[in-house]
Amino acid sequence: xxxxxxxxxxxxxxxxVAALVTADFVLDAGSIHALVGENGAGxxxxxxxxxxxxxxxxxxFLLEGNPVNFHSTAAAKDAGIAxxxxxxxxxxxxxxxxxxxxxxxxxxxxGTIDRAEMxxxxxxxxxxxxxxxxxxxEARGLSIADQQIVEIAKSISLNAKVVIxxxxxxxxxxxxVDRLMGIARQLRDEDKGLIFxxxxxxEVFSLCDTITVMRDGAYIATNPTSAVTEDEVIRQMxxxxxxxxxxxxxxxxxxxxxxxxxxTSAGVFSDVSFQVRSGEIVCLAGLVGAGxxxxxxxxxxxxxxDSGSVKxxxxxxxxxxxxxxxxxxxxxxxxxxxxxxxxxxASVQTNIALTIRSSLAKLGILTSGMEVSNAAxxxxxxxxxxxxxxxxxxxxxxxxxxxxxxxxWLATEPKLLIVDEPTRGIDVGTKAEVHRLISELAGxxxxxxxxxxxxxxVLGMADRVLVVHEGRITExxxxxxxxxxxxxxxxxxxxxxxxx
Amino acid sequence: MTLQEAQSSRTxxxxxxxxxxxxxxxxxxxxxxxxxxIIALIAGTAGAQPSYLFSQGGWRDLLRGPAMLIVVxxxxxxxxxxxxxxxxxxxxxxxxxxxxxxxxxLTSLPNVVIVVIGLAFGAALGLIxxxxxxxxxxxxxxxxxxxxxxxxxxxxxxxGGRFIRPxxxxxxxxxxxxxxxxxxPWLLVxxxxxxxxxxxxxxxxxxxREFYALGSNPDAAILYGLRTRQLTLIPFVLSGLLxxxxxxxxxxxxxxxxxxxxxxxxxxxxxAAVVGGVAITGGSGRIWGVALGGFFLATLNTALxxxxxxxxxQQAVVGLLIVAAITLDRALFVARQRQARKAVHA
Numbered sequence: 033x034x035x036x037x038x039x040x041x042x043x044x045x046x047x048x049v050a051a052l053v054t055a056d057f058v059l060d061a062g063s064i065h066a067l068v069g070e071n072g073a074g075x076x077x078x079x080x081x082x083x084x085x086x087x088x089x090x091x092x093f094l095l096e097g098n099p100v101n102f103h104s105t106a107a108a109k110d111a112g113i114a115x116x117x118x119x120x121x122x123x124x125x126x127x128x129x130x131x132x133x134x135x136x137x138x139x140x141x142x143g144t145i146d147r148a149e150m151x152x153x154x155x156x157x158x159x160x161x162x163x164x165x166x167x168x169x170e171a172r173g174l175s176i177a178d179q180q181i182v183e184i185a186k187s188i189s190l191n192a193k194v195v196i197x198x199x200x201x202x203x204x205x206x207x208x209v210d211r212l213m214g215i216a217r218q219l220r221d222e223d224k225g226l227i228f229x230x231x232x233x234x235e236v237f238s239l240c241d242t243i244t245v246m247r248d249g250a251y252i253a254t255n256p257t258s259a260v261t262e263d264e265v266i267r268q269m270x271x272x273x274x275x276x277x278x279x280x281x282x283x284x285x286x287x288x289x290x291x292x293x294x295x296t297s298a299g300v301f302s303d304v305s306f307q308v309r310s311g312e313i314v315c316l317a318g319l320v321g322a323g324x325x326x327x328x329x330x331x332x333x334x335x336x337x338d339s340g341s342v343k344x345x346x347x348x349x350x351x352x353x354x355x356x357x358x359x360x361x362x363x364x365x366x367x368x369x370x371x372x373x374x375x376x377x378a379s380v381q382t383n384i385a386l387t388i389r390s391s392l393a394k395l396g397i398l399t400s401g402m403e404v405s406n407a408a409x410x411x412x413x414x415x416x417x418x419x420x421x422x423x424x425x426x427x428x429x430x431x432x433x434x435x436x437x438x439x440x441w442l443a444t445e446p447k448l449l450i451v452d453e454p455t456r457g458i459d460v461g462t463k464a465e466v467h468r469l470i471s472e473l474a475g476x477x478x479x480x481x482x483x484x485x486x487x488x489x490v491l492g493m494a495d496r497v498l499v500v501h502e503g504r505i506t507e508x509x510x511x512x513x514x515x516x517x518x519x520x521x522x523x524x525x526x527x528x529x530x531x532x
Numbered sequence: 533m534t535l536q537e538a539q540s541s542r543t544x545x546x547x548x549x550x551x552x553x554x555x556x557x558x559x560x561x562x563x564x565x566x567x568x569x570i571i572a573l574i575a576g577t578a579g580a581q582p583s584y585l586f587s588q589g590g591w592r593d594l595l596r597g598p599a600m601l602i603v604v605x606x607x608x609x610x611x612x613x614x615x616x617x618x619x620x621x622x623x624x625x626x627x628x629x630x631x632x633x634x635x636x637x638l639t640s641l642p643n644v645v646i647v648v649i650g651l652a653f654g655a656a657l658g659l660i661x662x663x664x665x666x667x668x669x670x671x672x673x674x675x676x677x678x679x680x681x682x683x684x685x686x687x688x689x690x691x692g693g694r695f696i697r698p699x700x701x702x703x704x705x706x707x708x709x710x711x712x713x714x715x716x717p718w719l720l721v722x723x724x725x726x727x728x729x730x731x732x733x734x735x736x737x738x739x740x741r742e743f744y745a746l747g748s749n750p751d752a753a754i755l756y757g758l759r760t761r762q763l764t765l766i767p768f769v770l771s772g773l774l775x776x777x778x779x780x781x782x783x784x785x786x787x788x789x790x791x792x793x794x795x796x797x798x799x800x801x802x803x804a805a806v807v808g809g810v811a812i813t814g815g816s817g818r819i820w821g822v823a824l825g826g827f828f829l830a831t832l833n834t835a836l837x838x839x840x841x842x843x844x845x846q847q848a849v850v851g852l853l854i855v856a857a858i859t860l861d862r863a864l865f866v867a868r869q870r871q872a873r874k875a876v877h878a
Contacts (some may be wrong), residue, residue: 085755106757121752123745125815134745135758137738144736 034097036061036225037082037194042091044077049430049458051077055091056251057244059194064216064226066240066257069269070487070520074249075229076118079198082227083115084108096193114187115196122179124172129154131171132186157185161215177208184215195219196227199321201235213239231319233262233524245269263517270487270516280467280493281475286310287345289479290448292331295340300326301503304340308448308479313470315494316483318523323503324483325367328450331481332364333357344448358387363441365434367452367483380428381407381421384439410439414469431462438469449473452483467493487516499523562809566824570831577835584838592710596717598830600625600781603726604797605804605826606819607658607774610730610767612805615747615814616665616672618768621775622797623683624657628779629793630687633696636705643705650780651773657683658772662765672768680798688791695790701783709784719781723823726774731819743767747814803850804829807857811865829853 039057043050052074059065067075080086081093084102093100095111102108108115122131129150130137138146138153154167163181165174171182180200187195197216201209216226216239230236236243237257245252245268252268290308295301301323308314316324329335331342333354342349350356354364378386381400384407400422407421414435418428425436434454441449451470455463470493474480484490490497497514499507499522507522574594578585585591604621611618632650635641641649661679665672698706711718734740746753746763753760775794782793808825810817829850836846 105755109757121755123748125748126745134741
């Protein structure tokens with residue numbers, strides 16, 4: 033008998049970055065198959081290929097033994113594949129019922145959409161999942177859990193053979209997770225094949241019968257759940273030596289620069305306290321969605337927070353005022369370079385001069401000449417590879433774009449530099465250069481707060497690792513104690529409650 | 533919290549939502565308030581000058597005048613619903629007017645055939661817009677700004693300094709523009725038929741609902757597997773077709789035209805759609821609101837001069853109305869989101 037779904041040797045690159053090197057994956061009907069791996073291991077890319085959103089560069093894709101080649105999400109849907117993406121993708125202006133049936137609403141004999149029938153079918157579908165949501169309410173404002181229920185109802189109504197859930201539990205509460213797992217088991221018993229992506233090992237182990245591990249875009253291993261332990265899976269996920277990748281310079285660690293006390297933002301993070309000293313690199317590790325970026329954004333004043341305090345060298349950092357944070361000497365390299373990091377269509381020199389416009393300008397006038405001399409210094413120091421400084425920044429490669437963003441902040445001579453996912457989507461060579469830069473910077477006495485989802489990067493760079501789990505700092509490791517297994521374990525598990 | 537508690541609190545949250553009807557009422561109020569404003573405007577203007585309403589010509593012009601704006605605005609609204617915009621409708625309208633005028637002059641084709649040719653021509657120009665937007669991945673704002681000038685340029689080349697002479701237009705065609713049924717001008721009947729047909733299509737056919745879906749969340753539309761290219765293209769074709777119909781209505785009312793026919797009309801059409809309750813960001817709005825918006829703006833255009841408002845101020849009034857409508861939409865949107873959030877936390 034052939035497998036329900038079979039992936040062999042699938043490759044996929046985006047530009048110079050290889051997202052999938054060799055992906056293998058086999059799914060059988062009537063089973064729940066976990067797909068695990070670090071962030072950036074290629075899970076989401078694989079899911080998007082199965083769902084018809086991306087084409088593959090090479091390799092085989094069989095559905096029920098037949099080779100398939102989807103050119104659109106519609107084709108994958110028609111073939112019986114339903115994907116529930118990490119971010120629910122509903123149409124906010126349409127009703128719940130229409131969200132489930134759009135494109136295939138039932139018609140009456142008069143060729144008009146049969147709203148009564150659609151409403152009835154929606155009630156029935158959602159009722160099967162043990163909830164009640166008004167089919168007529170618009171999808172706008174549904175809670176994440178309810179949005180997911182709607183997505184699942186949609187995939188049931190499609191009668192999909194393969195249901196893929198990409199981190200469906202990331203933003204659900206305990207009871208909601210239980211219900212979702214009940215639904216998943218129900219689908220399995222109806223002989224569907226489920227792919228379940230999650231970072232939470234307790235869920236993976238209680239729900240799935242098979243676990244496939246990916247790392248760096250490649251297939252690593254497939255284990256029957258009963259035959260492996262969590263530790264073995266974690267080892268398969270991280271298994272690589274990291275020591276020689278990061279030539280970290282020794283830096284003299286000095287006084288406290290950043291002092292965060294009891295920072296809380298309701299529902300996002302709570303009671304976050306830590307310090308970063310001059311010359312020190314502190315990494316916030318944890319899963320995507322744990323609240324790391326939100327903490328950084330609150331410190332820099334991009335987002336609001338409810339209580340707590342942030343001090344930079346004993347000066348209070350103003351709330352919700354990035355320009356104030358900048359004046360005190362904080363630099364912030366955001367997560368999403370293209371959206372938040374810089375002006376894509378402006379030139380390299382303008383981008384570099386962006387943060388220091390007022391100090392560069394004379395009598396309020398900033399000429400291109402002043403920009404150039406400043407930009408040339410930094411572009412040279414950071415080895416930005418560009419033909420000319422007036423090239424549009426958007427034309428540079430990802431790695432060089434990141435260097436431009438770094439240059440922009442280095443030009444302000446910050447006391448504290450916050451870098452959020454500094455090497456995401458950057459090729460290996462440039463990655464090392466970015467690491468070298470950050471390390472050198474710490475060597476000059478700058479305090480660095482780094483957020484990274486790449487474990488080797490965290491372990492290679494950090495003097496101290498703080499693990500964030502669901503909005504709280506749950507563990508702290510000194511450089512010597514931070515092993516991949518320990519950090520990964522802390523990131524995926526709630527801290528043990530000490531009985532009082 | 534146990535599972536049961538969670539579920540009962542969920543049910544509570546869902547049943548708490550009917551407060552949504554307050555918002556619903558506000559949105560409905562858009563159409564109702566438009567009707568009231570239109571009646572007040574007509575009454576006020578007729579009070580200042582009774583012949584505006586109480587004369588055969590006044591009554592007829594009041595009712596047939598808005599027909600052109602209504603049909604073009606409906607086409608525009610369908611484009612806006614899908615989160616695009618069509619700036620070329622004025623130029624398409626003008627070109628169709630000359631094509632039909634020249635056909636009447638140079639051939640002896642029956643009116644019906646000329647009308648069909650005019651409609652097909654408008655749809656073809658719309659198809660050009662649609663293909664460019666759907667396949668080039670360039671924002672429709674830029675594409676249709678370009679075709680607006682391109683189509684207008686063709687018109688200038690074609691018509692030059694000439695103009696359509698009233699004697700070219702057959703009497704039977706002019707007569708249709710004047711004719712009434714039960715004192716209702718046929719042109720308004722045409723606009724109402726367009727409104728009913730497109731309203732039905734948008735609310736009761738799958739493709740119509742998909743327009744809303746695409747405009748509501750384009751990224752989700754791709755992930756969901758909607759045929760986004762077709763859904764982008766079809767509204768432009770319909771908008772072109774209805775702009776063509778607008779040109780034909782123009783010809784039947786005025787029986788003349790130079791190379792400036794329809795100049796700037798796209799902004800009237802967009803304004804009518806927005807005032808009528810179509811969200812400029814797509815995904816929501818109703819066709820009969822658009823029709824009322826069109827009727828209102830067209831009436832305003834004829835009423836303000838009667839009320840002795842200087843012509844410079846007339847434009848300012850229209851502009852203020854657009855700003856007011858968009859501000860109101862934004863406020864409503866924020867209120868809806870707040871309400872939705874409240875419902876979740878309840």
